[in-house]
Amino acid sequence: MTVLDQHVWQPRTDPAPLLPDPEPYRLLGTPEAGALDAGLLTTMYGQLVRGRRYNRQATALTKQGRLAVYPSSTGQEACEVAAALALEPQDWLFPSYRDTLAAVARGVDPVEALTLLRGDWHTGYDPREHRVAPLSTPLATQLPHAVGLAHAARLKGDDVVALAMVGDGGTSEGDFHEALNFAAVWHSPVVFLVQNNGFAISVPLAKQTAAPSLAHKAVGYGMPGRLVDGNDIAAVHAVLTEAVARAREGGGPTLVEAITYRMDAHTNADDATRYREDAEVEAWREHDPIAVLERALRERDLLDDAMVRATEEDAERMAAALRERMNEDPVLDPMDLFAHVYAEPTPQLREQAAMLRAELEAEAQS
Amino acid sequence: MSTATTATPVATGRKPATMAQALNRALRDSLAEDPSVHLFGEDIGTLGGVFRITDGLAKEFGDSRCTDTPLAEAGILGTAVGMAMYGMRPVVEMQFDAFAYPAFEQLVSHVAKMRNRTRGTMPLPLTIRVPYGGGIGGVEHHSDASEAYYAHTPGLHVVTPATVADAYGLLRASIASDDPVIFLEPKRLYWSKADWSADAPEEVAPIGRAVVRRSGRSATLITYGPSLTVCLEAAEAAVQEGWDLEVVDLRSLVPFDDETVTASVRRTGRAVVVHESSGFGGVGAEIAARVSERCFHHLEAPVLRVAGFDIPYPPPMLERHHLPGVDRILDAVGRLQWEEA
Ligand SMILES: Cc1ncc(C[n+]2csc(CCOP(=O)(O)OP(=O)(O)O)c2C)c(N)n1
Numbered sequence: 001m002t003v004l005d006q007h008v009w010q011p012r013t014d015p016a017p018l019l020p021d022p023e024p025y026r027l028l029g030t031p032e033a034g035a036l037d038a039g040l041l042t043t044m045y046g047q048l049v050r051g052r053r054y055n056r057q058a059t060a061l062t063k064q065g066r067l068a069v070y071p072s073s074t075g076q077e078a079c080e081v082a083a084a085l086a087l088e089p090q091d092w093l094f095p096s097y098r099d100t101l102a103a104v105a106r107g108v109d110p111v112e113a114l115t116l117l118r119g120d121w122h123t124g125y126d127p128r129e130h131r132v133a134p135l136s137t138p139l140a141t142q143l144p145h146a147v148g149l150a151h152a153a154r155l156k157g158d159d160v161v162a163l164a165m166v167g168d169g170g171t172s173e174g175d176f177h178e179a180l181n182f183a184a185v186w187h188s189p190v191v192f193l194v195q196n197n198g199f200a201i202s203v204p205l206a207k208q209t210a211a212p213s214l215a216h217k218a219v220g221y222g223m224p225g226r227l228v229d230g231n232d233i234a235a236v237h238a239v240l241t242e243a244v245a246r247a248r249e250g251g252g253p254t255l256v257e258a259i260t261y262r263m264d265a266h267t268n269a270d271d272a273t274r275y276r277e278d279a280e281v282e283a284w285r286e287h288d289p290i291a292v293l294e295r296a297l298r299e300r301d302l303l304d305d306a307m308v309r310a311t312e313e314d315a316e317r318m319a320a321a322l323r324e325r326m327n328e329d330p331v332l333d334p335m336d337l338f339a340h341v342y343a344e345p346t347p348q349l350r351e352q353a354a355m356l357r358a359e360l361e362a363e364a365q366s
Numbered sequence: 367m368s369t370a371t372t373a374t375p376v377a378t379g380r381k382p383a384t385m386a387q388a389l390n391r392a393l394r395d396s397l398a399e400d401p402s403v404h405l406f407g408e409d410i411g412t413l414g415g416v417f418r419i420t421d422g423l424a425k426e427f428g429d430s431r432c433t434d435t436p437l438a439e440a441g442i443l444g445t446a447v448g449m450a451m452y453g454m455r456p457v458v459e460m461q462f463d464a465f466a467y468p469a470f471e472q473l474v475s476h477v478a479k480m481r482n483r484t485r486g487t488m489p490l491p492l493t494i495r496v497p498y499g500g501g502i503g504g505v506e507h508h509s510d511a512s513e514a515y516y517a518h519t520p521g522l523h524v525v526t527p528a529t530v531a532d533a534y535g536l537l538r539a540s541i542a543s544d545d546p547v548i549f550l551e552p553k554r555l556y557w558s559k560a561d562w563s564a565d566a567p568e569e570v571a572p573i574g575r576a577v578v579r580r581s582g583r584s585a586t587l588i589t590y591g592p593s594l595t596v597c598l599e600a601a602e603a604a605v606q607e608g609w610d611l612e613v614v615d616l617r618s619l620v621p622f623d624d625e626t627v628t629a630s631v632r633r634t635g636r637a638v639v640v641h642e643s644s645g646f647g648g649v650g651a652e653i654a655a656r657v658s659e660r661c662f663h664h665l666e667a668p669v670l671r672v673a674g675f676d677i678p679y680p681p682p683m684l685e686r687h688h689l690p691g692v693d694r695i696l697d698a699v700g701r702l703q704w705e706e707a
């Protein structure tokens with residue numbers, strides 16, 4: 001018996017467990033927060049502050065021409081960090097183009113994570129090293145990959161869960177539907193994390209979906225949908241950890257919708273004032289993921305001013321190191337254009353490579 | 367020619383305008399003239415499109431004429447098919463070249479074939495606008511030159527303007543066409559400017575006609591879209607080397623203007639095809655074959671191609687090595703003094 005023929009389809013009679021929570025699930029600020037692991041919370045705090053600083057630094061690097069473009073995740077750091085922390089080392093992360101931070105939080109070198117956006121190559125890291133797939137620019141196309149990888153691991157008997165990230169806009173793509181359907185039918189160990197940050201470039205959620213929530217979409221595929229406050233890192237982490245555990249134990253896929261907000265423009269090249277009011281952005285500032293966690297930590301006396309300062313200094317050092325490394329011009333070899341098209345270059349590519357080499361030599365001599 | 371700027375950049379008379387403005391004006395005029403014209407796509411409403419080609423149109427004509435769709439290219443094109451089946455003239459925007467690929471099923475299986483499948487009873491008058499090509503420093507998936515995929519699919523017209531006037535004229539003609547048109551917008555020319563009059567009917571370009579942009583006697587450069595400016599530059603530079611180059615701008619890949627191309631090459635006896643998309647199986651191969659078939663006895667040298675390498679579009683820091691530039695064109699022109707090896 002293979003993993004594919006374990007199930008006999010029957011009409012579901014228990015829709016309730018699949019339905020998402022009526023309100024986004026929250027932990028911080030509730031009585032349950034008192035029971036959360038103090039070490040985990042302070043780790044999260046450090047990562048959030050570093051993540052915010054990373055976003056700021058990367059945005060600054062676009063202004064200096066050091067990055068071609070940067071899609072900031074400022075405001076969404078809780079989702080980024082929680083996604084990375086919810087996984088075991090053998091698990092896989094499938095990020096979208098906005099999820100540089102999740103890749104970094106999972107251990108990818110900060111400069112290598114920026115290679116795509118700097119423009120020296122398309123992916124700067126070895127996906128196998130940290131089990132992080134290339135940042136995917138075409139939206140939702142990474143989701144079926146996550147399903148396929150998890151499926152393959154399961155066929156081999158390996159204990160691997162795949163967590164795939166997508167934006168609210170990406171849920172409208174056909175690939176989203178096909179990935180969720182495959183995952184549910186195959187009962188694959190996959191967690192889908194939708195970061196609902198309010199907009200797909202300029203298009204608000206109301207023009208993207210008429211569903212009660214994006215998490216509700218899970219029901220139609222036959223998997224649980226969870227709705228969580230995406231600015232409450234403890235809640236996102238708890239929901240993802242639970243979904244990852246269920247997937248690991250053979251419980252199949254979960255769709256998690258995290259409600260958050262994109263504080264910056266779509267990218268540094270976008271003018272957000274065309275499609276949203278400052279007041280809306282300001283309102284979300286009150287619910288900033290760092291502030292939310294900071295309040296909860298102070299309530300439990302797990303954080304004081306000195307620790308805040310120390311965390312900020314640590315983030316500052318990270319940013320300085322990043323700046324310094326990014327200020328070095330990458331060493332590029334134009335001949336690399338031909339190096340990775342096929343395992344063996346075709347005769348035609350060899351010819352074209354020779355032509356470019358001659359051009360480069362002539363250029364060097366003149 | 368007046369270069370004075372006024373508050374309305376593209377009103378009557380000749381004023382400097384960008385290709386983006388000319389495209390915007392073409393859409394506006396089409397919307398105003400024909401109530402069956404509807405625009406839709408991602409971010410084309412409030413934002414006016416990521417390249418601002420639809421700027422102000424939702425405001426002027428309302429959400430139902432210029433509609434922000436959900437983020438789904440297959441859905442955008444598929445619903446456009448249904449609208450066209452019901453007699454409308456949808457004009458859809460694919461945000462970037464490489465993001466049109468999810469819509470290929472609709473494009474190849476339905477858009478291109480509806481007229482044929484229905485023995486002509488159900489034509490699909492729809493226009494698919496695709497910003498295409500590189501040279502703007504975009505990260506991966508933002509610079510594909512995808513014209514060969516479209517041109518290889520019978521049933522589609524494929525046009526691409528290289529000048530501000532043609533951007534207006536060809537887009538108007540595309541929207542008016544009773545067949546589906548792939549309208550390829552060279553994104554690195556969006557901000558190119560020209561003195562341009564929206565009211566000069568002689569500048570409206572019919573689909574299927576190439577134009578000689580520079581006449582010359584010693585060889586013909588055949589090109590289109592983003593490569594036209596590079597070819598014109600190369601032609602100027604070639605003068606010093608004693609070459610008087612003719613430059614033909616195809617404007618339309620399907621239908622292909624054999625007449626203009628053949629006449630030019632018969633006059634000059636030599637031809638180089640220039641485009642930035644990959645050479646292998648590219649549009650240039652088709653053109654070289656057609657020219658060889660029609661001009662064999664007039665040719666003094668084989669038809670050469672200068673194209674992008676046969677590689678996935680490179681990252682921005684390396685794209686200058688991939689895109690055909692003046693030197694590569696001049697090099698090919700030099701090889702036209704052909705002696706059999
Ligand atoms: C298939 C595809 N279509 C269009 C685009 C262009 N595009 C890039 S980001 C974006 C908006 C994405 O919105 P969302 O999925 O909500 O993610 P967010 O940007 O909010 O993180 C669009 C339309 C793309 N990258 N891929």
